[in-house]
Amino acid sequence: MCAYILVAEDDKKQAGLIHRYLEHEKHTVTVVHDGRAALEEVRRQEPDLLILDVMMPKTDGLDVVRILRRETDLPVLLLTARSTEDDLLLGLDLGADDYMTKPYSPRELMARVRTLLRRTRHAGLPDGSFHVGGLTVDPIRYEVRQEDRLIDCTPGEFQILAAMAAEPNRVFTRPQLLAAIHGSGRYITDRTVDVHIMNLRKKIEADPRQPAHLLTVFGVGYKLTDSPASTQGPHRAG
Structure with a gap:
């Protein structure tokens, strides 16, 4: 699973350590030391x-994510010394796919890299398109459409939607959805899923505050349904 990976880290010692670990796993690596250079490099060679x-x-980094999400669905792994939940969730809300707080284990970082690369390359996704709730989810083309409109999803959002569309009306717990996007949910909180669901609702629901298809099943998790919310059993929109 060799890949071209861009590392944007202003601490040159940390950047060098990440570079060595990535090269050990046979990746091609470019390192830059500021956000402006990161944007320039992504635009030069994604x-x-x-x-x-x-x-x-x-x-x-947060501004870099904000800018990039208007241009590309490139997978982004944030490294942050900010350990409060609000700071971490802001990164996810802007479109980052995963995050690690400093200090971190280089071995864990490599595990996260492998997971993101597998996810981006569609490993484990079933063949064929799924049609549910007015959406067409195509794991092969990595597309989500609502009628003729293409929905722009981050890799994490896409994995959640693909997993739910493959089994309409099934209630997924947060740990099950974490497993769909990360392979294992032991490193991050359930709030990661909540942020992805909130962002998906903004993209696919006519009224994200009163979702018709991407529903919360209180006390359990979430489900994606063809039927209007009013005909379903008890649920909440939150």
């Missing part, structure tokens, strides 16, 4: 994955 420090000079 990598398979961006490992992005949050606190960087010129343009910080």
Whole structure:
């Protein structure tokens, strides 16, 4: 699973350590030390994955994610010294696919890299398109359409939607959805799924505050349904 990976980290010692570990796993690596250089490099040659420090000079990592999400669905793994839940969820809300808080284990970082690359390359996704709730989810083309409109999804959002569309009306717990997007949910909180669901509702629901198809089943998790919400059993929109 060799890939081209861009590392944006202003701490040159940390950047060098990440570089060595990635090269050991046979990846091609470019390192930059500020957010502006990260944007320029992505636009010059888009990598398979961006490992992005949050606190960087010129343009910080969150602004880099905000800008990139208007241009590409490139997978982004944030590295952050900010450990509060609000800071971490802001990164996910802007479109990052995963995050790690400093200090971190290089071996765990490599495990996250492998997971993101597998996910992006569609490993484990079933063949064929799924049609549910007015959506067409195509794992082969990596597309989501609502009638003729193409829905722009991050890799994490796509994996959640593909897993749910493959089994309409099934109630998925948060750990099950974490497993769909990360292979294992032991490193991150259930709030990761909640943020992805909230962002998906903004993209696919006519009224995200009163979702008709991507529903919360109170006390259990979420489901994707063809039927209007009003005909379903008890649920909440939150």
